[in-house]
Amino acid sequence: MADLTDADIALLRLIDKVMRDNGGQNPTLAEIALAAGLPSSSRGTIQRQLTRLRPNYVDWSGQARSLRLTPSGLAVLGQTAPDLAVQIPINDLIVPLLAAGLTRLSMRVEAGEALRAPYDEAWERGARMLTLECLTRGVAAPAHLGEVINLWCRVAPADWPLPLGPAGRLYDEPLLDDGDELTSLCRELAQNLVSGDAELELSESLMAGVRSQAQARRNQEGYVTFRRYLIEHPVATQDDLSDAGARRELSPFAATLHEMYERIPGTAIHNGQLLLCGHCGWTLERADNRLRCGSPRCRTLTDNFSRGTATRPYDSADPPLRAAGLSASMGSPPAYMSSPLPVE
Structure with missing residues (x-):
């Protein structure tokens, strides 16, 4: 690693300060120059200094606002990565x-x-x-x-x-x-x-990501709560998801919670109402003049959807979403909606 000078450490501290002042957003060279009391034309000087520190203490890509402190750079400042999510890869899909x-x-x-x-x-x-x-x-x-x-x-x-x-x-x-x-x-x-497989794979991949994050954080309670929320809220609005994501045990997974829900297709909307399965609570769709939830088990338990079926108004100004992962070609709801919760 390159030997750090006092000027290098000062630059790392400045990058950290500008990022915090920006609400966590990565800084630009011009913003760093201005924060240092230099004209924005001094970007070249700062970039040369940063190049010497790359990739050990700082790194960036060709994208705007991609400059960031590496774990080694944060360690110099006596910090650790602010969130494990920064290192966890984004969803493969x-x-x-x-x-x-x-x-x-x-x-x-x-x-x-x-x-x-x-x-x-x-x-x-x-x-x-x-x-x-x-x-x-x-x-x-x-x-x-x-x-x-x-x-x-x-x-x-x-x-x-x-x-x-x-x-x-x-x-x-x-x-x-x-x-x-x-x-x-x-x-x-x-x-x-393949669109049908993609929906199922996406849901499974997202759940695997939550499980990995929970294990890394030693937060089994968060994973169980996340799973329970999906089971108990097969249909939810954006406001519902935002409120849930603000809860302490769910806040580390708030972004993934939003990703787990999808737009409800028109085939599930009947006269401005959503029909909901009396067993799992998921949306019912009509195909060939028959209601379909996607699960043969739900059809049996509700006596061909004649028992327990509920309705919910569909507000186009604040449209509800449904838990993703059910593909017509798969023939069953997502596994997390029908499998039992682990014992807490």
Whole structure:
């Protein structure tokens, strides 16, 4: 490691201060220069000093606001990483979901359609998950579709200012090239993402991530509470999820809690009402003039949905969401909604 001078340590402290003043958001070189009382034109001098400290004490990627202190840099300041989530890789399905969504957006453009919401489900879920990961980790989050495309899809995922899993090093090209063409990586990921399997895999992957974080934090209570919330709240609003995520035992998993819910399709809305299964509480959909929850067990326990079925108003201004993971092709609700809780 490079020997640290007093000026180096002062710079590390300044980066930490600016980041805290920014509410945890990674600083820019101009912000560091201004905080040091220097003109913004001094960015080059600061960058040369940072280059000498990279990658031992600081690191960054090609993205804006990607400058961050490494664990060694934090240790110099007598700190540890503020949150284990900073080191835990983002969900493996974010990049494939964006690739699938981008492919379908491209098909709409080629067909002469105007791009307007609602967008493809894969795109919306991938973009929402990306945004939540950014907010959780103090990285500038995309504010709209254009920023997801221009600031993320045009940059190789391997260069994102977010930690990727083992597959991340293979994502060495962007999803969209400079000529607005889908890259081979984008097409390959989109082709491999089978929508039905993806929903189940996504839910299982998210739950595995919560379990890993809980184990790392020695927070079994948090994992049990997270699982219980999903079972007891198969349908919830964004406000419900925000309130739950503010609870002490769920706050470490607040972002993932939002990711576990999906938009309710129109097939589950009947005359402005949601029909809910009398056993698991999930949404009922009508297919071939028959109600369907997705689980043969629920059909049996409710006598073909004739007992216990409830309704809930569907407010388009504050639309409820449902726990994700049920695919029509899978034929059963997510495992976490039907399996018993572990003994506490």
